Amino acid sequence: MKAVGLIVEYNPFHNGHAFHLQAAKEAAEADVVIAVMSGDFLQRGEPALISKWHRARMALLNGVDLVFELPYRFAVQKAETFANGAVSILDAAGCESLCFGSESGDISLFHQTVDFLEENQKIFDENIKRFINTGVSYPKAIAMAFGHLSDSGRYLDLAKPNNILGFQYIKAIHKQKSSIKPLTVARKNADYHDEHFASETIASATSIRKAIFSEDDHKADISQYVPLPTKQLLIDYFQKYHMFHQWENYWSYLQFQLIQVTPEQLKEIYEIEEGLENRLISAAIESNSFHEFMQKIKTKRYTWTRLQRLCVHILTNSKKTDIAGLSEKAQYLRLLGMTEKGKEYLNRMKKQFSLPVVSKLSSHKDKNIIHDIKAARIYSMVIPNSSKSELFHEEFKKPPIYIK
Incomplete structure (x- = not known):
């Protein structure tokens, strides 16, 4: 069985992703689509709109066959580290090719x-x-x-953001001496950071999230921009947890971390450098919201994305000593979900994988996986009432999703 790999966040899965998925499968002449998907916190330093389990189900219902989690230590990182981790997972899982979306659309240019x-x-x-x-x-x-x-x-x-990521994917393939063949398809209509709906059927995830969080009584209808399974899962998630996740939900936890810590302790957090610790503490004391806090700490030198990633590391108490020195490659394949075809691929190919497949956390001991557990627990802290406990324990007890 021939597998094509995708590196994704699906925050949420939309029509542009559906186009990319189908184009990837055709370009690679693949039987199986394997997605490496970020967990509950994303590359731009944001909490995902809905949990990784729900986004994994979204991916499987929309055409992906296997979903592996990109571990926290790669997911909330600059493009180079993000790419190294994701490529190492696809390589270990036996993917013959990797297909990514780009502004260029020309693989020879990469x-x-x-x-x-x-x-x-x-x-x-x-x-x-x-x-x-x-x-x-x-x-x-x-x-x-x-x-x-x-x-x-x-x-x-x-x-261009997708060109940068694609460039890093190919660099990672070279660096790891992987036999994966890179492919690219041009992004359709909407740019990565577009905040407005750019066409009748294709919109960026950014514009879709903006519509979802709009305070306007006449919120834009996203139905025409997402497949039906995505729309239904978003409805189900909100009905169950009464919220979608965004940074403001976590502001009080971040503020608490910052106002009770000393500058010396804060300097130990991953990515904090050059006196930023004093600026962060001062801004936390003076700010009433996450957005206000970000406006106070933003400088020409540090991008909004870089600062958001740093905030995630503060939230998860990820120290330099925890992250530095870890392998540039993944050490396990955390399976979040599979279809019937994905299960067949696993049964045929699993013995040839170069990394162990983790189906249940309770049966796997690895110092790297501690970061994933901690991130998932913190992500669930903002869920109201008794539902919090369910999402909290899901990380250890939930088996991989299986879609027949």
């Missing part, structure tokens, strides 16, 4: 850009340091450093 940067690595690194010293953010410094290389206009636009 290969050419990777080769071009390998040839110009020294001057590229020097340019990055030079631009960072001017006070710009790391992603901005990368885009500027690349733009200052001669002939860079012939290659990828590394200012």
Whole structure:
């Protein structure tokens, strides 16, 4: 059975994802679609709209055959680390190809850009340091450093978010000496960060979430932008838990962490550097909401995304000593769900996997998995009443979802 891999968040799964999934399957001539999906906290440093279990079910009902979780230590990270972890999982699970969406849509441009940067690595690194010293953010410094290389206009636009991720996926494949074949399809209509509905059927996840959280009495109807299983699961989740997750739900927990900690203790948290600890504590005392807090700590040097990731690490008390030194590759395959076809693939291929498959946390001991457990528990803390306990214990007791 031939498997194509996707690296996803599905926050939530929408029509653009459905297009990408079908295009990936056709381009790879695959029998099975395997998704590596971020857990409850995402790459941009945000809590997922609904839990990873519900998003896994959403993926399976919309055409994915196997869903593995991207561990916390890779999911809430910069693009390079995110890509290394995700590619290592797809490689271990026997994927012959990886298909990603991009603004470019031309896989040859990705290969050419990777080769071009390998040839110009020294001057590229020097340019990055030079631009960072001017006070710009790391992603901005990368885009500027690349733009200052001669002939860079012939290659990828590394200012585009999906191009950046695709570039890192191919770098990870090279670095890990993986036999995975990278493929790309052009994104349709909506840009990654679009906050408005750009067409009649395709919208970004950002614009869909904005509509869901709108305080307007006449909220935009998202029905035409998401498949029916997505719409139904969103309805079911809200009826059961009476909420969708966003940063404001976690503000009181983050504020508590910050106002009771010393600057010295805060410096131990992963990604906190250069005196940020004092700025964070001061802003936490003065702020009445997460958005207000973010406005106070935002600088030209630190992107909103970088600061949100840092806030997640504070929330989960993830220290530099916990994250630094861990392997750049995943150490296990955490199975969240499968279809009948996915189960057949597992039965045929499992013995050839290079990593153990974890179906139940209670039967697996690994220091890396502690971060996933902690993140899932903290994610469930904002659920009201007795439902909190159910989601809290789900992490240990819930078997993988099986869709016949």
